Amino acid sequence: MSDHTIRSFDVDLGALSGKILEMARLAQKQLADALDALEKSDVALAEQVIASDEMIDALQRDIEEKAIVAIARWQPMAVDLREIVATLRMSYDIERIGDLGESVARRTIALAGAPRIGKAMQHFQGMARLVLVHLACVIESYECRDITGAMEIWRKDEEIDTLGNALFRELLSDMSETPDTIAYCTHVLFCAKSIERVGDHVSNIAESIYYIVEGRPLPKLPSRAASAGRGALPPAA
Amino acid sequence: MSDHTIRSFDVDLGALSGKILEMARLAQKQLADALDALEKSDVALAEQVIASDEMIDALQRDIEEKAIVAIARWQPMAVDLREIVATLRMSYDIERIGDLGESVARRTIALAGAPRIGKAMQHFQGMARLVLVHLACVIESYECRDITGAMEIWRKDEEIDTLGNALFRELLSDMSETPDTIAYCTHVLFCAKSIERVGDHVSNIAESIYYIVEGRPLPKLPSRAASAGRGALPPAA
16 A cells, blocks of 8 residues: 555544444443433433434444445555454444443333342442443553553453352342342343443453454463353352 | 456355354354253253353354455455455354353253253243244355345244243242242243343344345334344333
């Protein structure tokens, strides 16, 4: 590519990167709003989150189309293609974070008016707020191409799984002691599962940042490989 | 592109398509094995499913790399790029189906030895086997580029959500009536959620087939748009 072509390609790549940041910040806001709505039983806010998910989906389709047009126009080399493919992969992870925020919002509506269990909700919110912090950090790491920051968040995903596991046990015990709360606790269980999944997507985004900066996939580390895909899982009895 | 180049590009595209089919059939086998393991409390088979998930992940990375090399080598036009991007998108959906099969296998191990509730497990298996049929159909639709078959499966995802909803209510009621079964039922609830998510990924694959054949995204239909991302969701009380 000539110098001029390289500069123009960089403009398109920068625009793509800007769209990903826009999409990620929107998903971050949606998730924060969904958690606020759940905490305050704010049905109107939950409905707003559900209605806005379509914006995230539209941004994802826009990113995909922009990536295709940039590749067709500039015919970049493999190293730049890797960045674009990693960007596409990130866009799928962010779209899912949006869906999971929407799912928490839908459960907020289902739970409205139900008697709550303060302690379980407090522990849920603690875990959820930590995932929100991780999401904010990974977005910043992407913006600054900060591989150290991204890897720190990647390693911290196990903390989320541990919190999730403790919360699952607590909710099972609440249900056994007070069977009236079974439906309520089940919804909170699913919200916790959604948040744990958000943590997994944050972790995937960190891996994509590694791939963009280093030009190769993150090597599998034994400690993470052993727990990959497991998530929190209490025993049956 | 010259005739010769076009033919060589088609060879690479065909190889990519073959890899996707290999990956999809492996995920299908893994899910079927996971369901068998759950039905028969076969811990050894469940462990085999968990160990094999890495093969699906490796195929996904291979597909991504092959796609990048094919694009860099042949510099295809936008229409062919769309097919490659849709193929990548499908590979992410198939990878998740593999993860969800693994998740069912992990719960099989957690549940081993726990007393079972025959009826709930029977209803779960009915729903799960239907999703397996949908998965088989969508793989065949991809192989034959059969848009009609793909759209039929896409429309049928609502049936899975309806079955999921009925099963969720049944499990909540089982838990209320027999609190001893709470831990067991919770695991089955999560297995049902995993299967419902497999249905969503099958639906996404059908959308990607539409995109490959028609060269444009599937238009949003009002009936599906209203239920998108919701899944089964019993009320709180």
